[in-house]
Amino acid sequence: xxxxxxxxxxxxxxxxxxxxxxxxxxxxxxxxxxxxxxxxxxxxxxxxxxxxxxxxxxxxxxxxxxxxxxxxxxxxxxxxxxxxxxxxxxxxxxxxxxxxxxxxxxxxxxxxxxxxxxxxxxxxxxxxxxxxxxxxxxxxxxxxxxxxxxxxxxxxxxxxxxxxxxxxxxxxxxxxxxxxxxxxxxxxxxxxxxxxxxxxxxxxxxxxxxxxxx
Amino acid sequence: xxxxxxxxxxxxxxxxxxxxxxxxxxxxxxxxxxxxxxxxxxxxxxxxxxxxxxxxxxxxxxxxxxxxxxxxxxxxxxxxxxxxxxxxxxxxxxxxxxxxxxxxxxxxxxxxxxxxxxxxxxxxxxxxxxxxxxxxxxxxxxxxxxxxxxxxxxxxxxxxxxxxxxxxxxxxxxxxxxxxxxxxxxxxxxxxxxxxxxxxxxxxxxxxxxxxxxxxxxxxxxxxxxxxxxxxxxxxxxxxxxxxxxxxxxxxxxxxxx
Numbered sequence: 294x295x296x297x298x299x300x301x302x303x304x305x306x307x308x309x310x311x312x313x314x315x316x317x318x319x320x321x322x323x324x325x326x327x328x329x330x331x332x333x334x335x336x337x338x339x340x341x342x343x344x345x346x347x348x349x350x351x352x353x354x355x356x357x358x359x360x361x362x363x364x365x366x367x368x369x370x371x372x373x374x375x376x377x378x379x380x381x382x383x384x385x386x387x388x389x390x391x392x393x394x395x396x397x398x399x400x401x402x403x404x405x406x407x408x409x410x411x412x413x414x415x416x417x418x419x420x421x422x423x424x425x426x427x428x429x430x431x432x433x434x435x436x437x438x439x440x441x442x443x444x445x446x447x448x449x450x451x452x453x454x455x456x457x458x459x460x461x462x463x464x465x466x467x468x469x470x471x472x473x474x475x476x477x478x479x480x481x482x483x484x485x486x487x488x489x490x491x492x493x494x495x496x497x498x499x500x501x502x503x504x505x506x507x
Numbered sequence: 508x509x510x511x512x513x514x515x516x517x518x519x520x521x522x523x524x525x526x527x528x529x530x531x532x533x534x535x536x537x538x539x540x541x542x543x544x545x546x547x548x549x550x551x552x553x554x555x556x557x558x559x560x561x562x563x564x565x566x567x568x569x570x571x572x573x574x575x576x577x578x579x580x581x582x583x584x585x586x587x588x589x590x591x592x593x594x595x596x597x598x599x600x601x602x603x604x605x606x607x608x609x610x611x612x613x614x615x616x617x618x619x620x621x622x623x624x625x626x627x628x629x630x631x632x633x634x635x636x637x638x639x640x641x642x643x644x645x646x647x648x649x650x651x652x653x654x655x656x657x658x659x660x661x662x663x664x665x666x667x668x669x670x671x672x673x674x675x676x677x678x679x680x681x682x683x684x685x686x687x688x689x690x691x692x693x694x695x696x697x698x699x700x701x702x703x704x705x706x707x708x709x710x711x712x713x714x715x716x717x718x719x720x721x722x723x724x725x726x727x728x729x730x731x732x733x734x735x736x737x738x739x740x741x742x743x744x745x746x747x748x749x750x751x752x753x754x755x756x757x758x759x760x761x762x763x764x765x
Contacts, residue, residue, distance in 0.1 A: 308603040309577050343600065344628035376628065388625075417711045417734055419630045419680050423510045423552055423764040443510070443764045445583055447605070447630040449680075465508055488583045488605060490547075 295321040297501060298335030300362075300377075302327050302352040310341045310374060313487035317498035327356045337369050337500070338362075342376030346401070346450075347388035349376055359394065366396050370505040371479045378474065378481030379452055387450050397476045399454035405467060416467045419449040426462045426472045426484065433503050434461065434473070434480055434496060442492040444472070444484035452483060478505035510764040511728055512552035512735035513752055514713065515742045517542055519558050519588070522568045526691070526740050536743045540575045546742065547580040549749035552764060554580070555683070555713075555737060557608070557635075558588030559658060570602045577603025587635050587683070596623045600631065608683055610635040611656040614663055617677050624678030633713075634679035638667035638700055639687040652700050659687050671704045679710060683737070686716040691740065693719025701731030713737050721747060721755040728761050 297318060299311050307325060315323050326332055340362070342349055353359050365371065373381045380393040385401035393401070404418045425441045444464075451470040454460055461480065462473035474481045480500065486493035517524045517539055524536045536542070543554055554576070558569045566589070573586055586599050587608025599607050613620050613634050624632045637659050638652040652667035671682055684704050686697035696714045705712045711734035714727035718738035727736040741747050757763040 303597075308574070308601055309581075309605065312578055312603070313581060343605075343631055345625055348626060415709065418709060419711070420509065421630065421681060421711050422512050422735070424508070446509075447583070447680075449630060485583070485605075488581060490581045493581060 295337075296324050296335045297321050298332045298338045299323060299325045300327065300332060300338060300340050300358065301325050302349070302356055302358060307341055310339065310487040313494060313497055314339065314501065317494050318501050321501060327358065329357060329361045332358075332361065333365070335369065337503075337505075338365055338371045339500075340371065340373045340377035340380070342374065342378075342380065344376060345388050346376065346379060346385040346391045346393065349380055350391055350393060353380070362394060363396065366479050369478065370500065370503050371396075372500050373479075373481035374487075375448060375483060375485060378483055379450060381474070381479060381481045382452055382454065385450060396479050397454055397459055397474055397481070398456060399452060399459070399474075401450045402453050403450050419447055420451075420466045421447045424464045424466065424472075424484075426464050428462050429460050432461055432475060432507060434475070434499050436495075436499050438492055438495050438499075443489070444482075444486070444492060445488040446472075446484045448483060452481070475507065477507065508762065510552070510762050511756070512713075513724065513749055513756070513763075514553045514555055514735050514737045515542075515546045515551050515749060516555040516557065516715065516737045516739045518739065519556050519569065519572060520560050521565060522572050524743070525559065526743055539572050540579055542743070543576045544579050546749055547582055550753055550765070551582060551749045552735070553583040553585065555585045555608070556587070556604075558586065560588070566598075570598060573599065573602040573604055585633055585683075587633065591619075593623055593626055596627055596632075600627060606631045606633050606681070608633040608635040610637065613674060613677075613679075614654065614656050614665065617673065620674060620677040620679055624680065629678045629680035632679055633681045633683050634674040635683040635685065636667055636671060636674070636704075637685050637687050638697075640697070640700075650699055650703070652697075652703075655687060659690075667700065668703045668707050672707045675708045675710050681711045681713060682708060683713045683715055684733075689717025690715075692717050693740070695719065695723040696727045696731055696733075696736075698726050698730040701727060701733050705732035711735065721752055724752055725756060725759050725761065728756070
């Protein structure tokens with residue numbers, strides 16, 4: 294039986310993500326763990342994450358998951374969600390600047406503070422709520438999902454991949470930003486598929502059956 | 508661009524949905540899972556649970572409720588009431604909450620907001636502010652509001668607008684602003700309170716307290732400048748569905764997820 298590993302490193306939203314995966318996983322088993330040996334047996338991995346990037350990288354390091362992830366990412370399909378997506382890049386501006394996993398070249402930047410011009414609507418940060426995602430190119434992750442579907446976001450920082458070809462989907466909040474990224478068998482979504490009703494569940498189902506090829 | 512949000516609020520007491528008037532006269536309004544499922548189907552953008560018992564003994568009941576609801580619905584869930592420590596925050600997030608609302612504990616220890624935000628991310632830290640108009644003001648003096656805690660029972664002497672700005676500085680990712688004067692009255696939001704706070708902060712503001720009509724929801728966005736509107740009784744009583752509310756707001760030009 295195929296196993297989907299959900300990496301549990303104490304950063305929040307495991308419950309709802311795991312429940313959503315269970316719902317779409319079919320015959321596959323969900324393994325929630327921080328143990329390298331158990332995770333090493335998984336056929337695909339999900340890296341969730343809610344919180345600050347420093348806490349996240351510290352915990353990954355403490356649990357010896359950094360090297361594990363770098364190696365596993367060469368082998369099995371990997372999905373990063375929210376902060377789990379941001380740490381796929383090289384570096385984040387959050388918490389005074391923190392090096393990340395470096396699996397997809399690029400930076401994580403803070404949304405600009407509200408523009409001062411009077412009369413214009415202030416930009417609230419975090420970017421919190423439902424926004425549309427424009428699919429930048431076809432990909433198995435988007436199978437059966439209508440372009441410009443609504444997804445739920447909660448984040449103050451956004452991914453800026455160096456290579457535009459690594460952007461899988463875009464949203465707009467003060468400017469266009471990468472809402473989904475992909476490089477080979479590695480994908481990441483800034484939004485919360487587990488909180489995005491049918492379009493989110495479908496994306497998780499697509500990941501659950503993805504062979505890792507674009 | 509980002510859509511404005513419509514959020515039904517469920518006051519939870521010992522595992523049941525209840526609704527009070529002006530923070531009193533509590534009565535039963537249903538099973539949380541059933542109510543949450545109904546709102547999800549109607550197109551609610553999020554749900555808020557406020558645990559009004561908030562006693563230590565009732566905690567396991569709350570966690571069970573949160574877990575049961577999180578199993579059923581696939582939209583964000585904010586839970587508030589009795590959140591005092593990082594362990595409380597973690598327990599709620601683990602039970603399936605996406606955000607936690609902190610109220611009394613933020614007043615008792617503003618640094619708790621910072622601690623929780625840096626551990627779990629500011630995006631999941633909502634500071635709930637219960638505010639009441641200060642009536643004894645001199646002629647010509649600007650409107651003022653005072654912050655109350657302990658479910659509206661305890662005055663703090665804090666100015667609500669200054670407090671809101673301070674909470675954002677401390678790391679609140681969102682503010683849930685409830686007018687105690689309006690809560691349960693169906694007389695409409697205190698839009699002056701909402702506008703004053705919305706203009707003073709850069710994080711999203713959720714309007715709460717006093718909705719009786721769909722026009723009131725619109726006023727929360729237009730006059731109040733809120734990013735999300737919260738309501739309880741108009742949805743619980745079946746006066747309007749969430750879908751009807753969103754249709755109405757979209758018709759008034761508010762960007763909605765339909």
